[in-house]
Amino acid sequence: MRTWIFNNKPVIVSTGTVGGPFEAKGKIAEDFDFLHEDLWLKEDTYEKAHKVMLEEAALRATEKAGITKEHVQFFLGGDLINQITPTSFSAKTIGAAYLGLFGACSTSKEGLALAAFLVNHGGADCVLTGSSSHNAAVEKQFRYPTEYGAQKPPTSQWTVTGAGVSLLMNKGEGPRVTSATIGKVVDMGLTDPFNMGGAMAPAAVDTIETHLKERDIDPSYYDLIVTGDLGHIGRECALDLFTKHHTEVTAEQFQDCGLMIYREGQPVLAGASGAGCSAVVVYGHLLNRMKKGEFKRMLVVATGALLSPLTYQQGETIPCIAHAVSIEYGGGKE
Amino acid sequence: MSDNKKKNLTPVQQEYQQFQSDREVKRPILKNCIKAFLIGGLICLVGQCIQTFFIYNFNFTEQTAGDPTIAVMIFLTMLLTGFGVYDRLAQFAGAGSAVPVTGFGNAVISACIEHRTEGMILGVGGNMFKLAGSVIMSGVFAAFVIALIKTILVEWGGL
DSSP states (O other): OOEEEOTTOOEEEEEEEEEOHHHHTSTTGGGOSEEOSSTTTTOSSHHHHHHHHHHHHHHHHHHHHTOOGGGOOEEEEEOSSGGGHHHHHHHHHHOSEEEEOOBTBTHHHHHHHHHHHHHHTTSOSEEEEEEEEOHHHHHHHHSSOTTOOOOOOTTOOEEOOEEEEEEEESSSSSOEEEEEEOOOOBOOOOOOTTOHHHHHHHHHHHHHHHHHHHHTOOGGGOSEEEESSOHHHHHHHHHHHHHHHTOOOOTTTEEEGGGTSSOTTSSOTTOEESHHHHHHIIIIIIHHHHHTTSOSEEEEEEEEEOOOHHHHHTTOOOOEEEEEEEEEOSSSOO | OOHHHHTTSOHHHHHHHHHHHHHSOOOOHHHHHHHHHHHHHHHHHHHHHHHHHHHHHSSOOTTTTHHHHHHHHHHHHHHHHHTTOHHHHHHHHTHHHHSSHHHHHHHHHHHHHHTGGGOIIIIIIHHTTTTHHHHHHHHHHHHHHHHHHHHHHHHHSOO
C-alpha cells in the first residue's frame, strides 16, 4: 500500500500564489494573489527573485489565515534550482522548522501529501507547504542562456514563473485533503529533455491507477483528475494509456495544469511546466473554482522528471515520478 | 538515438517508446528548412550590403572587407540579443539564424548576459565560451585536419 487515507481530513485554510509577467497575460491571471510586471522583481539576480516570490506567497497565505508566521510549525517545500536554494533561503525568512524536498515538478504535491500526513497524525497543527519556479532561473539551470537563439521543438514546454503555497491545519474551514498516493519512479527509457510530457505520462498513469485500486473507487468518484504538467503530448499519451488499461477516465474529467495557465497564442508550445505550475494552478485557480462549488472532489497528480543537465549529457534516461493528493470540498463526507 | 542504446531497453520500455513516438508532435522539417533558408538568406543579404558599402565607400577590397563586415554583423547581433529579439527570431528561423556568424555572436553574448550575476571574472569570463567554445574547438580541429590533408597532397602527391 502506498496510499494514505487521512481520516482527520486536514484543512487547507488558506493559500498564497504569486506569478510573473507572462502569467499575468495568461488565462487564470485573476486567480493569483500577486502578479509581478517585472521578471526581476526588483532584485539583482533571478535566483533572488525566485526566493522573494516564495516568501511573498508564504506571507500572503499566513495573512489570509489570520495568523503570523510564528504560528507556522513546519514548512515543507522545494524547487528546481541546484540544492533547492530559493526554498531554503526563503525558509530562513519564514522561520518555521523546515524540511527541503525535491521531486522536480512533483514537489508541490509531495509537500502537500507530507503536510497532510503530519497534520492528520498529530505531528503538527499548522504546516505550510509549497513550491516555486522562475522561468529564467530554471532555464539557466537546465537549458541554454535565456537570450540564446535555439529553436525549441514543438514538444518542449514553458517553465512557469510562480510560487504557490498552502497552509494546512487540523481544524478550520476550507477544502480538505482526504488521501494521498506516493508515486514510484517510472523510467520508460526516454532521453529527450525537450519532451518531458511524453516521459512523465506513464508515471502519472501508474500513480492514478494505484490510487483508484488502493482506495477501491471508480474514476467517476472524482469530478476532476488533474495532472501537473504533462502538456498536450503527455496528456494524450496518458489518456490513451488509460484506454489501453481499461481505466475509465474520461477526456473531460482528465485535465492538466500545464494547459490551464496560459492563453491560446502564448508561445508555450506543448504547455507549461515547472515546480510552480501545479502549485499556482491548484492553490489558486482550482481551489477557487472548488470554493465556488463548480466541483466537489478532485485528484491532483503532480508529475516530475527527475533528470539533471549532467545525467542528460551523460546519456542517461529520464526517470519520472507522480504524487497524487485528493482534495474534497462541500460534498466530502464529514 | 543509436540502436546500440535501444538494445538495453526492456520490451515494455520499447513498446512505450513506440507508443509515445506515435503521439509526439514532430518538428516540421520542411517548413523549418524553408524558414531557415529565407531568414538565413536575409541575414547574408544584409551582410553583403554592408560589405559592398565598405568596398565602395572605404579603401577595402573584396578580401579585406570581410573583417569589418563581420564586426558590424556581430555588433548588430549584440544589440538584438541584448534587447531580447534574437532568441525570438531564432525560434522562427532555426538554423537560419544559428549558422551565420550572427548565431556565433549570439552564443557568446547570451552566455555573457546570463552569467553577469556571478561577476565579471568567474561569471562572464568563465562562461563566455560555454556554448561557443565547442564551435571554436571544432573549427580549429577541422582546419588542422584539412591543412594536414593539403600538405600531404601537395608535398607527396605532387599536386
